[in-house]
Amino acid sequence: MIVDFHCHSDCSDGLLSPKQLIKLAEQNKVQMLSITDHDTLDAYKQKISTPIKLISGVELSTTWNKIGVHVVGLNVDTKSESLLKTICAQKKIRLKRAEIISKRLEKCGLTNALETIKKTKKNHYIGRPDFAKLLVKEGVCTDPNQAFRKYLGAGKIGDVKNQWLELAEIISAIKQAQGIAVLAHPLYYKLTNSKLRRLLLDFKKLGGEGLEVVNGYQNKDKTDHLSKLCKEFNFKASIGSDFHCHNQWKKLGCDSQLIDSLQPVWSTF
Ligand code: AMP
Numbered sequence: 001m002i003v004d005f006h007c008h009s010d011c012s013d014g015l016l017s018p019k020q021l022i023k024l025a026e027q028n029k030v031q032m033l034s035i036t037d038h039d040t041l042d043a044y045k046q047k048i049s050t051p052i053k054l055i056s057g058v059e060l061s062t063t064w065n066k067i068g069v070h071v072v073g074l075n076v077d078t079k080s081e082s083l084l085k086t087i088c089a090q091k092k093i094r095l096k097r098a099e100i101i102s103k104r105l106e107k108c109g110l111t112n113a114l115e116t117i118k119k120t121k122k123n124h125y126i127g128r129p130d131f132a133k134l135l136v137k138e139g140v141c142t143d144p145n146q147a148f149r150k151y152l153g154a155g156k157i158g159d160v161k162n163q164w165l166e167l168a169e170i171i172s173a174i175k176q177a178q179g180i181a182v183l184a185h186p187l188y189y190k191l192t193n194s195k196l197r198r199l200l201l202d203f204k205k206l207g208g209e210g211l212e213v214v215n216g217y218q219n220k221d222k223t224d225h226l227s228k229l230c231k232e233f234n235f236k237a238s239i240g241s242d243f244h245c246h247n248q249w250k251k252l253g254c255d256s257q258l259i260d261s262l263q264p265v266w267s268t269f
């Protein structure tokens with residue numbers, strides 16, 4: 001079976017509209033799909049008819065021990081007041097953070113970045129990819145990857161720390177919306193093994209139920225490592241492409257066999 005519980009539409013930093021994304025999922029024979037945009041449920045505003053089983057979802061940025069950690073909320077009630085309030089707070093944080101990033105990038109030769117970005121935005125998401133695009137457009141960087149490497153990635157001038165709501169608050173909002181909280185791309189945070197285990201323990205204690213065992217194309221060692229942790233901590237296993245746009249590293253849809261020996265998160269949907 002082909003499934004995907006982590007991907008982005010143009011309601012956040014993805015390229016395709018929710019409708020186009022679902023069309024592509026149909027072409028790729030995806031049977032279950034969750035569009036998990038950054039800090040927004042806007043993809044679910046429009047009713048789209050499809051044979052695919054759609055599961056509502058969102059990817060929320062959080063802070064755990066001063067480290068930025070992403071949590072995917074799956075099968076959430078998209079009308080939940082508590083979740084919508086949390087998302088509203090996150091959107092405000094995003095905007096404040098964008099103001100800080102914009103100011104900091106002045107030092108790198110980029111003036112009025114935020115104002116320029118706002119003029120061309122069609123959605124409410126403002127994130128580092130927008131600044132990366134502008135750095136390329138203004139000729140400061142050659143491509144978005146370089147923009148992240150030099151200015152926006154971890155530890156660089158445009159990396160603003162400790163902005164997001166705390167992990168506890170985010171998990172609680174997902175639970176209040178009857179959703180399942182899944183820790184997204186656990187190896188992306190580059191934590192030592194012992195720190196990662198502490199994160200998993202805290203995540204579990206706070207009510208987190210799932211672990212993203214597969215995120216996009218990833219080597220077997222990583223999948224084996226995460227599968228072991230998933231079993232040990234008794235999490236449900238989730239898999240997702242983290243698709244933003246088509247390229248050689250990203251394809252929408254994942255083979256569910258990758259997590260054959262684990263309890264899939266979708267068994268309850
Ligand atoms: P933000 O939501 O503002 O924290 O931006 C994070 C987003 O930037 C991620 O969801 C990715 O889509 C994108 N991103 C992260 N690292 C890179 C990179 N090295 N090159 C291009 N895009 C990236």
Ligand code: MN
Pocket residue numbers: 008013038244
């Ligand atoms: Mn993204």
Ligand code: MN
Pocket residue numbers: 059070184185
């Ligand atoms: Mn993420």
Ligand code: MN
Pocket residue numbers: 006007008059242
């Ligand atoms: Mn993502």
